[in-house]
Amino acid sequence: MTLHKKTLLVTGLTLLALFGLLYLTSQLILSNSFQQLEDQYTIQNVQRAQNALDNEIKAFKSIALGWSKWDDVYHFVDDKNQAFIDSNITATAFTDSDVDLMVFVDKYNRIVLDRAFDKSTGEAIPVSPALKTLINQHDMLVNYGDVTSEWAGLLKLPQGYLMTVSLPILTSLGEGPINGALIWGRYLNTERIAQLSDALDLNVKLVGYYDLNLPQAVLTAKQNLTSDHPFFAIPENAARIAGYTVIHDLDGKPIALLRVELPRTIYAQGQQTISYFLLALVLIGITYSVVNFIHLDRSVLRWLSALSAAVTQVRTTGNLKLPINIPSHDELANLAAGLQSMLDALAVSRNQLQAANAELEQRVQARTTDLTKAIALLQVEVTERQQAQERALEASRFKSQILANVSHDSRAPLSTIMLYVESMQRGYYGPITDKQAARLEGVMTSATQLLSFINNLLDEAQLNSGSLKLNSAPFSPDHLLRDVGFVLTPQAERKGLTLAFEIDPTLPASIMGDAERLKQVVLNLIDNAIKFTDQGGITVSAMPHTETEFMLTIADTGRGIPAEAQSRIFDAFWQVDGKVKGHGVGLGLSIVKQIITLMGGTIDVTSELGHGTTFTVILPLRLPPPPQSVERASAPTLTA
Template sequence: MSLRLKTLVITSMTLAILLVVLTVSLRFILLESYRQIEISDAGQNLDRGMNALMGSLENMDRTTQDYSYWDDLYNYMITKDRTFADVNLVDSTYSNTRWNFLFLFDVKGHVVYKGAFDLEQKENMAVPSAWEHAIRSRLPRLSPQKPGTAISGLLQVPEGVMMVVAREILQSNLNGPTMGVMVTGRLLSEPENQRLAEQTRLNLQWQAVQSRNANSRFHEVTKNLKANHARVIQPINDTNLIAVELIHDLDGQPVLYMILDLPRTIYMQGQKSLYYLITAVVICASVFSAMILWLLERFVLSRMTRLSAEVVALGEGQDLSRRITANGNDEIGQLSDSINRMLKTHEDLHVLLDAEKGKSERLLHNVLPDAIANKLKEQSGVIAESYAEVTILFADIVDFTRMSTQVSPENLVNMLNEVFSAFDKLAEKHGLEKIKTIGDAYMVVGGLPEKRSDHAEAVARMALDMLHTLQEISRSRGQRLQVRIGINTGPVVAGVIGTKKFLYDLWGDTVNTASRMESSGVPDKIQVTESTYQRLQGSFQFQPLGERDIKGKGRIPVFILLEEKSRKDAA
């Protein structure tokens, strides 16, 4: 046998053995991999179905939360005034929220309100006794253990399976005490199941565990489900597979099957890939495989691997000053240069962005209180809050209008800047919040946005310091400056108004009365209302002025704050 023939025989035998080995091994490895991918894909589709169900439950929870933290509902639980239910718990409420029922229980477990709605017929219906029994019997379990939390899940009723959400009834600021529990439910009806299927774009079906309509093929699959293994994915034939997940209710009992009937597209593609791969190997292995692999490894793959590793390292390190090591003058080298230019541009933009962000942060914190500025950055919409008791101070420079006609504008502004800057330092010293200046008027408040129990004492001390500071400024400038100061204590509403030029301001009768105390006061005196006097009489000395006519308030008692008592006197 010639060497040429030996070479031919050995090559043929080698290729034949290689073909057999590749066929067997690739069939086992490749098809098994595709089967695992197929199972993984089916599991992901089950996850999508579960996410759709949980998303629907979360949306229902958000809607329930909006109602359970509604001040009007809170008041209704106190007054039991049916007008609220007649106006707010109407057909459109159930239709918009897609609730099939709503229960309101007081803290003793008594039903304050119950209602049911047929979402398919769009009409009210009597609350089925089975639904009410299912909720009443689980009321202790449906009562949230922590404020601001929810209990949600599934319940079995004769009509099928229901999604149920329960939340405590609190005020809109989450203050209590709780007035009871709000429970809402939605039946997993055929339209609801269809909506979930359309949302996931899957051939998704929901089957109650107790349903008697399941076909034999479905029973054959679900019999493999166990309590500790609530998911099964099983091929039916070469073209279809079925994936089922068992879902438990609030009591931990199996209540619902989620079913996916999927074509075995991935597996069939694996069979085609196996055929094409083996064909390609037979044709190319004898001539080109080694050469192509070597060329690819030598000139492309090794360089791309290094480039990929450096890019991954850059991404993990978050160091914008690092650069890719560029090599070669071909496309890979050009790609490295492009990445480096992009990194340089990104680094420059990041520096500029940090600088501008710092400016914006400083400007926002100069305009608004820190707590309000931080809240404004975290949320959108109106920021407002009511405070049961704060202390407000108004100060106004006496004869400022006359003074403005006697000095130059520059000197006038410098004088105001010196006075108000000194007042700002006093506000910071005493932990108070400056609200605004209007002309020669200065407004400061204690007790917000961070609540504090000694707000009245802090404002009183600042007022006394303001008189002392103004005397020092008068001596240093050689110009007599006087100020009227008015103080009042009471409730206010505070919030941010405006969308472009933000303004943090206060509203309420307390603000108006504090302003009246200043405008009707005496120069270089601190005039306070009775509410402030009651808070401070134990630690400060006052001069009663009796009742005075105050614009818009009539005759009310007022007092002059003189000084703070020593600890011995206060005792």
């Protein structure tokens, strides 16, 4: 996948994630805010309805006060004269006062007169027996502590909800003693509830508190209405919301729910606002992403593509002199300049190698000519000097071998260079001058480093591709470390360093593993320690770690590694100090890390500047299987 596609994919996924997060946030914050505002508005309207109902009761009480403070009524409850009834307890009185029933009680709590009037038929009807029962059972309706006592509220009767007022009967001057009680009632029927709704421009209803088959919304409201929270609002659907409060009777028990239903205007406006807000954010996000992608494409991706194309062209053509130009002044331009410098250095190095190879070819040809002449002379004296003939034959064989090597190594210039440089250093072609020896040593060093670099590159490629396989076989840790010491001790001694090996006697003498790869790891770590240690020495230790693991430690007294660099020393092509010459290209520790990981182990480093470095390798401890006994062996024994 190209960088363009990756950038588009990441940008698109990021936008989707941000839009989803914004949507959830808006729903959690803005939607909840609008919901709370809607609940407050609904509860305010429930309070308006409750206040309107209270005002209706107060107005009804004001009318009843004119009757309770009337001398005629005061005397009627004592003498029960018919003239009062005939002249005052009439249909006109009920209609004018908008009262549905009247009950007169004397000071002995006896009902003197009760009258009810059906305004639809214009006829008198009996007072509800349930009301009489309530009057007999509740002293607060008939007994008063003083002339200011009264009671007004709603009662639940079989006929419906009754707006009830109970007042003490006093003289026209409002004086006592109290001579009884006057009880008026007005039914809150559908018509009166509708009038209340029209006056408030609300949909007001009374719902029986103990009615059966109540809707779930009403049941939820009942559960949430308490003395601390006397009002509750709940959405009934996407278009309507209802608010509730409780109405209590004489005993303070709930008898009804005052319900106010409203359209969800605030909620709809809130959802619309959220939609507009999200749409604006989407447009802004898309615009920003497009502008950002265009900027990224013009300032980064385009030049990366050009850089990639240039590198590909160099790889396919082999032309190290192709120019790499990035017309910018940023990190990409620095990268292009660095790559150009590297290509120039590689071109110079290749030219030097070709020149050295040509020089070696000339020398080989010259020596070959000399050898040919010598062989011709020896053939003349073959009968006289057999030993000279044998040397001539040996020289001829050597010449043939050199020619064969030259023919073979022409396909591998690096191996040819190393072969002939080493041959010349050993004097196979005659004595050489000090200047020539120094030059040959430089060529050999460069070739060795390049060969090591190529080998490391091959190992790195195999490790990265997963094609590097380990060979598991029994080996001796002691012998392995002795071989390593035999190879590297001279190198350490040339720098005046000591190289010590410590093997724990409890470590098994033979374990399973890839001895060659483990030797490569140890050689690399000790070689690094020798390179970066100026005085003191290196100590290599091998010991058991757990029942299933063993541990190798390579500790030196060298310069140490900065703390900020310790996390990167196992990265490929990375060095602690890029300015240090002759210390490789930064692949050794990367290969070590990957080989140890492939073996199922771990490697850690602890270091302090000026106090040396310690590498700790922990590997699985696997023992070779025990040899089978002769009696159980099924295969024949082979001897050499």
